[in-house]
Amino acid sequence: MLAPDLGAGDAALGAPQPTRSTAAALLEVRQLTVAFAAGMRDLPVLHGLNLSVAPGETLGMVGESGCGKSVTWLAVLRLLGTTAKVGGTVSFAGQTISDWDDRAMTAIRGRRIAMISQDPMSALNPVHTIGRQIAEVLVTHRGASATAAKAAAKRLLDQVGVPAAGSIFGRYPHELSGGMNQRAMIAMCLAGQPDLLIADEPTTALDVTIQAQILDLLRQIQRDLGMALVLVSHDLGVVAEVCRRVAVMYCGRIVEQGSTDDIFDRPYHPYTRGLLAALPNLDGPRRRLQPIPGTVPAPGALPPGCPFAPRCPGVHAACRSSVPVLRPVAAGHAVACVGPVDRTVAAMPAAGAEA
């Protein structure tokens, strides 16, 4: 599939236009909630998240630390542990996987959905060689023999651009650089030939020139293999570079989603606009940064109504009474803001407007 499935955005809203049926989605998340047990009470961190990923699409998830962008995917893969209470349904390739037992999930994890984490050094096993760890995936998920797995692992290392893949094969993670380990992680994820690759801050721990290499690699393998890629990042630049569609999260909810052009050229939600105005540029006139006033509320102390209301420049009475739901403002572009669209736009000048 070449064209990005922009209609998937509508599907995620539960919007009443069934132009593209939900059956087309590779992954469908409905009303996903997560709460962590904190002492006597539960601390909710995700509040009914709806999201869908089409086959072969690239979706970026952005938001500040603690907004729930990583928790969403750990909940989808059910890797959160016993202190987390997870609700809602997750279906993958037409099957509801949220009620599967742990054993059935093992067949999905790493095989159909693979995940790259932020710090390759702690995600890799320090006491096994790189080659052995990649081969293990091939033996577990693809039933390869030991010899075949070894050969295939070397090919995979070649594919992720590791020079002299044979010599890396017998090395341990501590002997390699961060960029090299991240390549090994990616090779391991590709070993299961997944339909969906989740990259959770894959370049945050890396230097900028190495980050460029890894992003280039992710883009290239996504294009070549046609798998869906979800890129979770706090860095809007990284997401803009790799993804065709973007979801912006704030306090455990998606507040805006749309195509990358929508989000960067026509942002509606005051939070999205605030994030863009707070970022310095590398070119264009130097302007004073516009920070978003205040701080992100703690998960247990969300204000009533819209969680962004206390920091919002265009807040009015209705914002404090009910939590706004995502509603479409254009094809494939949805915003969770109760204000009329014009008012939202006027409330905060666009990123480049103020010299």
Next chain:
Amino acid sequence: MTAPPLLEARDLACHFKVSRPGRRRGHALLKAVDGVDLVLQRGRTLGLVGESGCGKSTTAKLVLGLMPRTSGQVWLAGEPVDTAAGHRWRRLRRRAQLVHQDPLGALDRRLTVGYQVMEPLIVHRIGSRADRRAKVLALLQAVGLGPDVATRHPHELSGGQRQRVVLARALILEPDLVVCDEPISALDVSIQAQVVNLLQDLRERLGHTYLFISHDLKAVRQISDEIAVMYLGRIVEQGPAEDLLRMPGHPYTQALVSAVPARAATGRRRILLEGDPPSPIDVPPGCAFHPRCRFAQDRCRGERPTLRPQADGRRVACHFAEAIAAGAGAAA
């Protein structure tokens, strides 16, 4: 005679003896900083950029006299900076301060914020108790914190508030030079903007001079008058911030600037570097960048380039800086 620059460093070097990985005997020399010259005029901001391990933070510590140097000299407003703790070193501490990356690590969790901001005054025996109190409250206000914060502990504050506290503590001695080592890296985007704006406002009001160390080129551009780019312990390019980022001269700077993630629509050409930076234990001979450089010639492998002035007031450590600049001009 004109006043000396606020900060001047000549031929700074810092080498460490380290054991060779995998070998029991002998040691290797890790050249963290290897021949750095810096001149920083009063009231200006110099951004020091480079990737991890290039020697940015070591340079900061050398400049402040917090670490023994292998060679080189540092002057603060014409006065030599010692590295041993003596009377002169102590007096100098009042004039130059350091802001760390991780505010929670830089603050004591058991002490109130007010006491920690006041502590430098106590250490240097400045003012009466009432004076100190008044000064702490005034400074907390200057960095945008209310007086109620003074009685709180670091864990009760947000990341942005903590960095403001660290900044207040650094500024309470009214230093001339503030060295900020990755001051915003640990903060979220919206909070980064608050701290960058605060640094700019304080500079305007109090006339500080900043040495701003960061790997984030966008943040460095926002705050710096001038930028110096480091690679493996040496400065490879230095010049006015805007010029340097718009038309980088050194091949490494070119790759660094082009690697900043941005939307594909902006149409910048990405220069992808092959491989990882070499280890500072095995710095390649000649130009340290030559194994990854797309313009490398034989000369680069044998002869180390010096930081040479270019026509536009920039300084570039590359044998072929003029040819590369002419080539880029022709291409554009």
